[in-house]
Amino acid sequence: MAIDKVREYFRKYGMEDRIQEFEVSSATVALAAQALGCEPQRIAKTLSFMVEGKAILVVAAGDVKIDNAKYKKKFGTKAKMLSPDKVTLLVGHAVGGVCPFAVNQGVKVYLDESIKRFETVFPACGSSNSAIELTIEEMERYADEEGWVDVCKLA
Template structure:
């Protein structure tokens, strides 16, 4: 049912035929990258967090990015707390491995992390553990109804690795 809600979502732009369905799993960043034939960073993973009150929110980030708790708290004003798999399904209508900002069961705030801006196009899931679509960043922003671009991730720009290398070489 979930991939159907995503295809219905893309129908408004006549893009439902662009949803790719695979015979292999694309549930993890690594599986999706291998299945599609791109580097893992180009997989646009959708992370689900508790919002304020009973709400939930989504952050779409590059496949090689990790949430930085300090940046998240600074940006949103509260601690980053991931939803449980049951809560993800309840809010999004999508199972873990197919979560995306399209065809959502409930209205949710969607944010795009700047880690994606390195690429002209990325590959978010489409509601199932074996689907994706290639979108430009402009299309991702438009089709996801994203509220804004945020900087809440780390580990993708090389700065952390460089700092670690300097620290270990100075010992």
């Protein structure tokens, strides 16, 4: 299971105990916020796209959506989300548990400016009933990100 890959990934940093697993689904922003008892905007959703034939991930706040003009300016192509089967195949996590940790080789991760508003955010951990609370600095460190982007707008 993908959560086991993520747990193993965080074990290298002595952080696997910080992963939270829920009895209920956290597969959407609303469900994750409910499971965690936090504001939906603090859910760090990981969106999957195809750019130049390769999967990329954009980690964004729960209350934003892709701004097509900004996305095209940054990546040189229209925002085209991956289908659920392609997400699992190319990224290594299924929809509902996609996160920027322990992803398949070659997947580039970008952090959207929208998460910088918060001290901590809650990304998933590879399953549809998991999350971890991370500071923005920890997101930068553990997401193995390519850099910050500004490709979203308030929903």
